[in-house]
Amino acid sequence: MRIWAIANQKGGVGKTTTTLSLGRGLAARGHKVLLIDLDPHSSLTRAFGVPVEPVPEGVQELFAAPPHEIAALARHSDIPGLDYLCAQASLATLERRSANQPGLGLALQQALARHGEQHDYILLDCAPTLGLLMINALAAADRLIIPTQAEPLALHGLDGMVRTGEMVERSRKRALPISVLPTLFDRRTRAGNETLKLMQERHGERVWEDAIPIDTRICNPAALTVPLLGDDYPGRGMAAYRHALEWLLLSEAAQLERAA
Numbered sequence: 001m002r003i004w005a006i007a008n009q010k011g012g013v014g015k016t017t018t019t020l021s022l023g024r025g026l027a028a029r030g031h032k033v034l035l036i037d038l039d040p041h042s043s044l045t046r047a048f049g050v051p052v053e054p055v056p057e058g059v060q061e062l063f064a065a066p067p068h069e070i071a072a073l074a075r076h077s078d079i080p081g082l083d084y085l086c087a088q089a090s091l092a093t094l095e096r097r098s099a100n101q102p103g104l105g106l107a108l109q110q111a112l113a114r115h116g117e118q119h120d121y122i123l124l125d126c127a128p129t130l131g132l133l134m135i136n137a138l139a140a141a142d143r144l145i146i147p148t149q150a151e152p153l154a155l156h157g158l159d160g161m162v163r164t165g166e167m168v169e170r171s172r173k174r175a176l177p178i179s180v181l182p183t184l185f186d187r188r189t190r191a192g193n194e195t196l197k198l199m200q201e202r203h204g205e206r207v208w209e210d211a212i213p214i215d216t217r218i219c220n221p222a223a224l225t226v227p228l229l230g231d232d233y234p235g236r237g238m239a240a241y242r243h244a245l246e247w248l249l250l251s252e253a254a255q256l257e258r259a260a
């Protein structure tokens with residue numbers, strides 16, 4: 001089982017779109033995939049068509065005493081091999097409600113350890129907030145994927161997220177490789193191209209040499225959700241995600257080989 005956290009403290013950079021696209025891509029390759037929605041806004045949960053009322057069972061129950069098991073909470077999607085775990089709005093107050101419950105930073109890691117090898121890949125869709133849920137994700141993850149909008153102001157968010165990842169790596173004493181995926185790239189603009197160059201200069205090999213372009217087929221404002229597109233969906237956006245997944249899998253294989 002490999003656990004990928006998809007995180008950035010900046011909002012609206014394509015985290016949920018990336019989680020869904022990579023998840024579909026992995027499932028299309030025959031892997032058993034579980035996507036976990038760690039955002040109280042529940043974008044990923046909604047993308048699977050789950051209403052937020054009545055409140056679905058999901059991540060909140062991993063923090064219950066005693067915690068529920070992931071296998072009992074996860075749902076199958078219509079896509080073969082792709083399962084998901086819902087978020088709930090109540091997760092927004094989890095930190096406040098659990099102030100005097102120590103050890104909750106490891107609740108997700110422990111739940112995933114109990115889950116064992118039932119899925120090949122677990123993708124964690126984080127909220128743009130550095131709080132208890134993101135700490136849980138980073139503690140559990142084998143790698144950190146940072147989608148970053150290719151525009152100048154996003155660079156601060158990227159630097160901050162990289163620092164957070166490195167801090168977690170030091171404190172847990174286990175490698176947390178970082179990969180940066182430039183997103184929402186408009187190659188016609190100077191700002192987009194220059195930001196991409198700056199990202200590569202600052203973060204070197206961690207940055208994918210290509211970028212996910214802006215593709216109007218990826219956004220679906222009318223549906224009020226991030227659309228769940230097929231891995232074979234036509235268009236530049238999904239094609240770029242397929243290439244990004246190939247790069248991620250190749251770099252992961254190289255990291256695992258180095259670590260062996």
Ligand SMILES: Nc1ncnc2c1ncn2[C@@H]1O[C@H](COP(=O)(O)OP(=O)(O)OP(=O)(O)O)[C@@H](O)[C@H]1O
Binds near residue numbers: 043
């Ligand atoms: N490559 C793209 N081209 C066009 N629109 C995109 C692209 N990627 C994401 N979007 C759209 O941009 C918006 C933000 O994307 P998304 O919800 O994936 O970001 P996020 O980082 O998860 O946001 P949040 O921080 O709120 O969780 C959505 O409407 C999504 O459909």
Ligand SMILES: [Mg+2]
Binds near residue numbers: 043
């Ligand atoms: Mg999101």
